[in-house]
Amino acid sequence: MNPGELEERRAALRDFVERRLVPLEPDLPVEGLPDEPLLKELQAEARSGGFWGLSAPVAFGGQGLGVLENAVLLEEIMRTTVSGVSGGYYGAGIFGGNPPAIIVSHGTERQHELYVRPVAEEGCGYFIAMSEPGAGSDPGGMMTTTATRVDGGWVLNGVKGMMSEYFLARFGVVFAVTDPEKRQRGGITAFIVGTDDPGVAVEGETGTMSGKVATWIRLTDCFVPDDDVLGEVGQGFALGQQWFGRIRTLYYGAGMLGPAARALEIAAAYANGRHTFGEPLAARQAIQFMLADSAMQITSLRVFTHDTARKLDAGERCRTESAMVKIMGTEMAWDILDRALQVLGGIGYTNRYPIERMMRTVRLFRITEGANEVHRAFVARELLKDDAATLPRPFGAGRGAA
Incomplete structure (x- = not known):
């Protein structure tokens, strides 16, 4: 998919999320999906829009997209708490299922039919x-x-x-x-x-x-x-680590950009509309600095996440990069949500806005797929090696395929 096509798909997905999913947020239970008729309707729209099974093989009805393309689109999906629960990146839901990449890449033909096909076609x-x-x-x-x-x-x-x-x-x-x-x-x-x-x-x-x-x-x-x-007997841990590099880049990098970007938009709009002591909150430098810091963090993470995604698409392992993305993404999202809540004040603490729900979900990501402290220790070990004490290189100057 060329950059123009990807941007067109991203814009269409943003429209779908804002128009169809965001209005569902107040009423959808945390562990619930929309009722069956509505779910089928939304799934049909996701299929026709090219949003169904972003990582699933084309042969099984998915989009077969690369890591970078997934990153761009996943950010839009994760803007809403609806997709965070029932978006299907772990299982069934509105956007279908993305089969475990470890089965897609290392599974047998039989395993593809039994396990990849039902996830891709049915969203199981x-x-x-x-x-x-x-x-x-x-x-x-x-x-x-x-x-x-x-x-x-x-x-x-x-x-x-x-x-x-x-x-x-x-x-x-x-x-x-x-x-x-x-x-x-x-x-x-x-x-x-x-x-x-x-x-x-x-x-x-x-x-x-x-x-x-x-x-x-x-x-x-x-x-x-x-x-x-x-895969091969004894090689499961190595396969898992390869797979987790992709997961960390997507769900802990691009996935964290979604709630962070939406929280910043909510905070900026509220600051413009809320007046205290005769002037809008947006006129106060303390508020301006919070918004500016959030914008810089989002932009920095987006650039680094997309760069890492390009390397993964090129066949590089990116263990150090994906660990850094995981740390930066999860901590950035929490910081921005916390600032947004501070800008909104007491009303941000209520369920009138999605900030509190996003915070309760995002906080877990600093623990799962390895606590951030474990990843920090790994990054430090890599930097302190006698033969490899370098920061990750820019795209195009990588260390070669895995």
Whole structure:
């Protein structure tokens, strides 16, 4: 898609979000989708507009877009709290499903038919099971879920969580230890497991500050046939890290630009319209500085996110860049939402505006996919290496494909 076509698609998506989804925000429950007739209507509009399954392969009815194209469009989708809940980037919803890239890139033809096609065509949900109760930010070193070789497949045992979209899922990608000695260096394997498979049970659920429900599952002698091993045995952790680089760039970079940009627009409009002591809030330098700082942060993150997306499209791993995007995006979004709430004052604390809902959702992103502190430590280690103490290079001067 050339730049002109992408801008045209972005503008059309912005119109769809503002015209059709934003008005739904006050009434849609956190874990809910629009009722069935409205959902089908919105899905049909998303399909006809070219917004259905942005990452899904064209052969299965998706758009097959690259990382940069996804980043541009995802920012628009994430402007509304409706898409943040039911937009489908984890599972079913208005914009369809984007199959796990790890299955698209490393799955067999059988796995494509069983797991990629229903997500792409129907928007069915799935879950990702890397984290565990005692291994949140160190899954490679602390993972306890095991997979034992048996005739014709593997038997999985362990507990996985916290998954916020499990209630929508038909299947998931489960990471388990197949060699305790090697662990993340060749001893963790990815398996595809159905939610209705024998041996899979919900261990527990709990509410969260965003209103979503977090789910844990227990795998008890869960048999997975060899046909549902994803990629090579022992290479699951490496595959996951490649995939997470894309996820961090999109959902933690471009995805954070959506609520941040909308919050800035709301704050600027409110500052122009709200008068105190005989003049608009916008006339006060303290307010001007808050708005200016937010605009600079958004612009900086957008440039860096798009640059990283271009590198990923070119085949680079971008581990350092995606870690930096994750940190910058999640902290930038929180800062801007906090400033917007301060500009709006007490009314911003109510549900008359989407700021409070966005804050409750955005706060989680500084923890998931590795806490920001873990990513900071990784970036520091990369910079302090004797042979690689350099900042990420501009696009076109990268270190080559992975």
